Amino acid sequence: MVTLLLPEISIFLLAVIFLFISIKKNKSETSLSFAKFVSIIPFVISIFCVSGRGLLFSGAYSIDLFSQLFKVMLAFGFCVVVFMLENTDDIEREYVAEYFMFLAFSVLGLMMLVSSVELISIVIALEVSSYSLYVVVPLRKGHSKMQWEAAIKYLFFGAISTGVMLYGMSFIYAACRSTFLADIVLTFPTLVGHPLGIVALIMTLSGFFFKLSLFPFHFWAPDIYEGASNVTTTFIATIPKIAGAALLIRFTMIAPSFYMQFVNILVILAALSMTFGNIVGLVQKDVKRLLAYSGIAHAGYLLMGVLALTRDGNAAAVYYIAIYLLMNLACLYVVVLLANKGENVELDDLMGLSRRAPVLALTLAVAAFSLAGIPPTGGFTGKLFLFTSAFKQGHLTLVIIGAVNTVISIFYYLNLVRMSYSKEAPPNNSNPIKLTFNQKMVCYVLVFMILYMGILPKSIFGLFKAAL
């Protein structure tokens, strides 16, 4: 049992180590470099544990390829986020150890979430991950009010979504007399035929939709992205979304595909989310807000794979969330490095980036083209899989809406490239940005991964498909 839980245990120990550092008197740079070093360990361990299989805690906790792959992604994302916090003035120095502790606890919660196959444990895992984030959001240097507003909003919306989700789950329990997904599957077909069943399902899913910032559960995202520090935003924008997607996929896998009402609701949500995210994204000036709306749109794309309710569709969705992790990490990494005092980055601040820091401009360009879905990046391949699986189930209209959305979104993604390549920097903001070797390496790794997933998706897609 212990060997099966190694990823969780390693991240838990990591959090405990940070706890001890945080109560030490003279905590300083050493804790930071220590953190960076040890954050690789859970990532390595979770890679080695990919082959683990088993059911724990009377069947409430499932260790399978699906959950283990997601744990690798979570650990990778955590690792990159920790590496980001180098030479930046994002967080108050004295809180750095606590900051890492909360992030580690949050990842622990998310790791538990992807393995949970029982309603109560899902809720507990979700809350473990969320509570840490509520604390982390206001830990920001400089901005005096914005982060408090963000934190309060996040807390309130999070609490409401949990409440709605619990309410939905109570309906499911009432109908199925069990909280185990394995039991629910059996009685589900009769439940979904009933309107109340659909309501229960949608209410339950809304908790995950909230994590994914899918329309209309999206409204927290832009404010929190803007208000939280750059590194925190990176975390919130990527890692909980992975777990949210995992849970959504697990949950819809049990829904039988022949209940059109359920699928129709998902189709409408997907179409609205894409369109709303992209259209509002057009007018954003703040890069983090822009990425928040882009995230809303991408949640819609992701849903296209999920609502196909097929194995291919789910594999496509998993592939897309993996590539989404990389693209967003890349974009936000550029933001973090560009804002050396931890301030927010406006589109205009990107001007002349290709001269100030060619590596950053390249990273941003690759990530933006990938977000827009231009080949040969991973964003294109992922979208191709999603479109194909949705089309296969006859959702032609949705595919066309998705296609049109791709065109709309190109306006603002191209803006990121346009600002950094074709505009000259204003004189007061034209100093070259010096990057350390580590920072350059992170950029190169992200660029390489985005292109790799675009050009050679075979092995990774095969792995994801095998996991479902």
Place this chain on the structure above:
Amino acid sequence: MDQILIMNHLDFPILSTTIFLPLVGACLLLFLRNDTVIKVTASVTGLINFVISLLLYVDFNVATHLFQFGEMKAWIPAYNINYALGIDGITIFLILLTTFLTPLCVLSAWSAIQTRVKEFMFCILMMESAMIGVFCALDFILFYVFWEAMLIPMYLLIAVWGGPRKDYASIKFFIYTLFGSVFLLVAIIALYLNNQTFSIPAAMSGNYSFTFQFWVFLAFALAFAIKVPMFPFHTWLPAAHTEAPTVGSVFLASVLLKMGTYGFLRFCLPVTPQASVYFAPLMIVLSVIGIIYGGLVCLSQTDMKKMIAYSSVAHMGFATLGIFAFTLFGFEGALLQMLNHGVTTGGLFLCVGIIYERTHSREIFDNAGLGKIMPVYTGLFGLFAISGFAFPGTNNFVGELYILLGTFLQHKVAGFFAVVGAILAAAYMLRLLKQIVWGREDKRIIPDMNAREIIYLVPLAVFVIWMGLFPRPFVLTVEKTLMHLSSQLQTYLH
């Protein structure tokens, strides 16, 4: 994939080599620091690739319509996507045109591009890779990847090294093209769901209902018509052309536009023959409007680059007219026109680039009266200009003659209007020529062309005359493929 004839006497994957050699060269550039070394490396890469691509012509079997030099490897087996390459009569000259123009473009940018030389050459070589890839791909996804990947370097060429309104032009270009392309993607997915494979030869031999063909044709045609560009989808073109640096304009006019007509020949006609026949009248009307409209707009232009850009609308109108006339003559003419337009317009844009480097103006009036000052220049310019209005003995004459013959066989009225368009072309080209050569008398001192400029223009000039006087080898090479295509369509015509 049984349609691919593996007929590769050469022991190496020659198509992959021509596609990826420029990319390898581009990556090599990243490690270089000296600008001159970068330029030399880029031109040598382009030249080697041209020599290698000549092997395609040497080894090409003119007796068959099947795909040759085939290569195939599984790429994404889960979706039956393959890395499949092959060429036939339609593509061979388009590939040669690309490899032929690339080293010339590098030479032409030698002194014109002073900033960020490395990135510029990187973009050129990346473009070359993607363009050749488009013409070689026999798998829809591979095709689409190359088709879209080409947008990125082209966008950067305009956005970074372009003129004062580069921002507007580059975005307009990108969005317009992408808009068409996403519908292309939807059509590709629709074909996949029908055939369970993304293979292009499989799609060409498929049997589809008329309704299915109707929608697939529309999606295809939208993407290709934007690329050609056909009237009324042409508005991105003048902006992109005028703002792009010379090399960008050359690539745009010479190769990128050909991808649209290539798409019609390769996809619309064989995959959706019934719908193609159904939509042919519409396409012919749009082509004729393009020809006349392009000609009329050219008459009123004062900017040389803009004029040549609009003349492209007219010339490509001839190409689409030839395609949708559905006669062997029309097809051959269209293909020759694609090749000829690539060379002639490329030459004209390079000429404009040469004069712009000297006078920093593209206005016809500012550059008038160069006959005495720059005799060599005006000589070559004159050759490209008369080729531009299809003067007998030059390359365009052959192409337009074939197209007009093909059109008159089927649609006499359309043929009549096309002839009017040809007369308009003579009017605006002669007006341009007259102004540039004899426009006004003055005592400006502008250096005539230097050796480097002569080196990159003369090959184009030689081609103009060669094709004009002796088109037989070209026609012979493409004939079998086009005969097959035209016989395929005959069943649906009557």
